[in-house]
Amino acid sequence: MIKHLNKLSVTIPIPFTKRCLRFNVLLVLIFIVMEYGLFRLGFWQLDRAEQKRQLQQNYQQLQKNQPVNLSKTNLNVDDYQPVTFQGEPISELQVYLANEPYKGRDGYHILSAVKLPGGKIVWVNRGWVAALADRRQLPEISELPERWAGNGYAYFSKGDPILFDHALLEVEENQWLIQGLDYDLLSSVLKTRKSSALPFIIRLSKESDHGFIREWTLISMPPDKHLAYAVQWFGLAATLFIILLLLTVKRKDTEYGL
Structure with a gap:
């Protein structure tokens, strides 16, 4: 009797967790709109940073040129x-x-x-x-x-x-x-x-007479600050994506993986 019992085996089903995606259409649409807006803001800041960098380079280059005498007929001048x-x-x-x-x-x-x-x-x-x-x-x-x-x-x-x-x-x-x-x-x-x-x-200029305090600001916001804002917008976009995953990935307990 004991010999026959030793040959018996019992299989106990063990449930395990399976992850699956459950999408909410409205939530996904809101996510797409917000991601689009955040990426546009990020790329806009990158574009502004490049514009400011180019402006600084143009200014530095122009300062090497000889001054244009406006008292003569030549009145065609560039910015800065x-x-x-x-x-x-x-x-x-x-x-x-x-x-x-x-x-x-x-x-x-x-x-x-x-x-x-x-x-x-x-x-x-x-x-x-x-x-x-x-x-x-x-x-x-x-x-x-x-x-x-x-x-x-x-x-x-x-x-x-x-x-x-x-x-x-x-x-x-x-x-x-x-x-x-x-x-x-x-x-x-x-x-x-x-x-x-x-x-x-x-x-x-500071050297000219009949002036007051002349601390001219070339640009109101330097390129590095625009880059920092761009990183913030892209960071928010990444955070929003992670939040969407947490909201859409659901756990489901199944048996035998079915």
Whole structure:
């Protein structure tokens, strides 16, 4: 009897875990839309980083060139091209470009119009001055001589700024306050001479006279920061993919692997 029992064997089925995918159509569609948006943001930041890098290279290259003399007939210049000028300041006009911070303080950039020998008019950014405690008053600015010579570099518009109502306001006679650097709006203070304005301004160099604080910012955000933002967007896309896998991979207990 015992001999026959030893020959008997019992098979006990052991359940095991099998992983399977269960997709929720709505969840997958939301995932695709969000992934598309995150990847677009990431590649946009990479594109901006390349644009800023190219801008820095162009600026460095242009600074090696000889300055263009705007007092002569050659008025065709590139963005950030070094220039020199000599002309008659339109002393009765003074424009304050508002909302220009410097080292944590609010202030203005001072823009003065200069009539060149050929009759064209160029705006010169003389630099930064601090705002007064009473914002209803503008800081006093030293007058320019009858003839003014200086140098700097040409600065073209980098896109249309967001302007609100009353973006250009005449605070006192021939003293204007402008809320954004819109060239068309800026040159409107020239009235009948508006068509004579050149399509750029001059950022006055530190070596030139009759200027204020001139710490010009070439670009508001360096390429490395754009790259960091791109990594963040791609990282979010990867995290979202992992979350989708965790939500769609389900465990199912089966017997014999069936």
